[in-house]
Amino acid sequence: MRPWLRRTLTALGYTTAVLAVAALSVWLSVRVTPLQTVSPAGQTVQVGAATPDLTMSGPGELELFGQSIPTEPRFEGPIRPRLKLTHISFNAQASALTKPGGAQAAGKDLSRQLTAAWTRYLLWETLIAAGFAALITIAVVGIRRSSRTAMLKMLAITVTSVCAFNALGVYLLASATPAALQHVRGIEDLVGPSTPTPVQAIGAPARPGVQAVVIGDSTAAGIGNAPLDHPTGTDKACGRSKDAFAVYLAAANNWNTLNLACSGATIRDGLLGPQQRGSTEVPPQMSAATGADKASVIIVSIGANDIHWSTMTALCAAANACDDKASTAYFQQQIAAFTTDYYDLLHNLAALPQQPRILINEYYNPFGEKLDCLKDQNITPAKAKTLKSRLDALNSVLRQGAQTFGFTAVPQHFDGHRLCSDQPFVQGLDANAPLHPNAAGELAIALADQQALSRTNHTSSTPTPSTNAAAPNTP
Template identity: 60%
Template sequence: MSSVRITPVADPTTTTPSWRKWAVRAAVPVAGVFLLLASLWLAVRITPLQAVTAAGQTVEVGAASPDFGPSGPAELDLFGQTISTQPDFPGPVRPRLRLTHITANAELQQLLGSGDHNSAGLLGRQLSEGWLRYGLWEGAVSAGIVVVVLSAVTGLRRYSMRRTAVVLLAGAASMSAVNVVGFGLLASGTPAALRHVHSLSDLVGSGGTGYPVAPADGPALGAVQAVVIGDSTAAGIGNRPLPQPDALDKACGRSADAFAEQLAAVNDWNVLNLACSGATVRTGLLGPQPAGPLSAPPQIAQLQRAPKAHVIIVSIGADDLHWADLTRFCAASPSCDDRATDAYFQQQTVAFVMDYRDLLTQLAALPGNPTVIVNQYYDPFGPDTSCLAAEGVDAAKAKTLQNRLDQLNTALRQGADAAGFTSVQPSFAGHALCSAEPFVQGPKDKAPLHPTAAGELAIALADQQALSVARSPGAATSSSSR
């Protein structure tokens, strides 16, 4: 009887094909690289920026998202707007800077040529040190992210304590090596480049506003207690004229209903209203402004003739962004949220915040430390746009315009906060354009979308409330009238 050999058959449920083993082995390094890059990406976003203070400014230093180019500009966050710096920085890892506080004296001395060179150079040295501190913090945060993720993986796979320790150490060491390459090699020239920064003007330019502005000629206006500077909203255009206007009052559209006049009546103040329709920061406040056949002198120059003014109210920004033109274009177009219009708006906003910083610096340098209030803009549309159908404005267009106005208000608020000023946003809730009692002039009125006399009063009340808060102990620097 012959013997029969029985060959054991492999259990398909317990045997892994060789190609799967190779696939798993190949996936491990790929997953490791992905983990390192993802940890780096996340760490750049959550690592706290490092604050440095020098040359009258406080700037937070961090890293922007890595770029694949060999060099390029850094990013400066100026009042909520991201601005590419003029100088380029070497490597794909570049700085991200955020201005959080400004004081005037140090930078004004530099602009006048009397600043201390060593003090000016201090900003660059501080930025360089802040960058190095940020690199250390980012390295620790990214390594911590890797350790947390690997701890979860080893726990799920029930690795031994020894094997777990080896995996965690290897992950932390690999992440540290990536950071050494990223900050130590690919961004090795960044500290030296930052040391050449003496002021923010070295990063983004001066803006061409020509500040500081010298006081205007003429006798001191010692009886003036408050000054309003700004555009047509502050001038009160479209409302009752002043009882005895001069030629410039008429050319600028200044009104007896302007909120400056309301504040004067309530507080028994002598208020100087320098606001002029069409004024921008560059042409109007820091520079002369054509006003019909006349030339209005810089409002800041006129303001300095009132050395005893203890309140300064600013209303500016809409004309810098060509708000009226954008509104008319939006009404005439099928849609106003196209890329070209948005790109134009962003370009104008960036130019505005650079000029706005010059204005804030000049205001911060005023003697006597007056209370400065920066007015934001009201919402003219509200939820109901039915009365604007004939003008081509529907709810979607109104929303687009309001979003852009919100962006301007963010810049106004953040700039005021950085300078230590008070920011106010008047509310026209329930009194928008299509309401029964609008605070906004309609399309057929003298100055469409500008405040009515009641709207000017609402602005005055919001400013009055902010003044009361600003003068109380421990006051916040921003407020809203609801």
């Protein structure tokens, strides 16, 4: 072989090896480089890079309450930011925003800190990539038993190449990201349109004697159980029951409790906005709750209707399998939309002036290990496992959102009393409200909430017992 050809092939081999080491080092560094944390205006956000893809523009990735959703802003290049909201201190946020020029200053501070965090992340990623390159080079040179001079030479070439490769990649593929981040003035710019101001008690009657409020869906309304003794038209339309957990909590603590929960409620149509139940228009539950401005506890049960849980369960029963790609993609779409709406609800709850103790009830799993009573409905163990996994995902969003805002998430366990058990806490499929809690299930939820309130160290958040009311008020 001619010398020039040998030299060319050797140089080509070294170049290929260096590029392979550089690519592997960058790939590893993106996965281990720690996210950079910033805390503007009471919001703690971590900044890093999302997994690159082959498209040349698109949204970044926002992790909101454990659920990854695409950002509203779009970024040029395949390397796009990943942003993780980990904590919100509403008092610090309100303090920053209420100062003269506070909103504008807070927005500039957020964009500045996000841009700086992105830059820091890329610097750390470059250093860590160089470290991986050095380790790989030392390992290869050691295996080949090269001389120290050859090792130092190879090490210098590899590390320099990795830094250049990384810098060039960032410049070509993510150079527009800092400019895009400079236009972000708040978390709302990342998640999309949200409720701009806390819900006001427009037209809501004042209820100064109410100590605890329950808002939510049919689980909180107690649908399918015994109706209230003297129900209003709204009570009937919403399916509120005297066996609802709100009633048990009121009786146990001698509280004056207001149950605003309504069957079919979602965050947008029920809690933050009005809800149509037949010919009855039910006012927004949050708006009605603000009339109880002395209430020191608010219990929330929401999410199942937002992700269309009942429809999903029915389709699962009818299909041969319910973990197919289509139904999974549909579920992911629904829970991503719920996550954004849930953020709005939590913001409104945090804005209540009396700063009540907030409990976020998670959902119980109605399906136990025994499924013999569901054979005719085509619910198999595999289907029950899929439905449970989706409930777990919903509960994860509920729990992490509550933790982010400093609220209390309350798990609900019907262990030993699920459907098909000897003493179920769940209404059967032939009942008025299938899979909803029966009276015993509502009592179990009340006990879980009571225990959560008892565990809190914030004694000022616990209602003072009323001397003249033990049953819930209704609107």
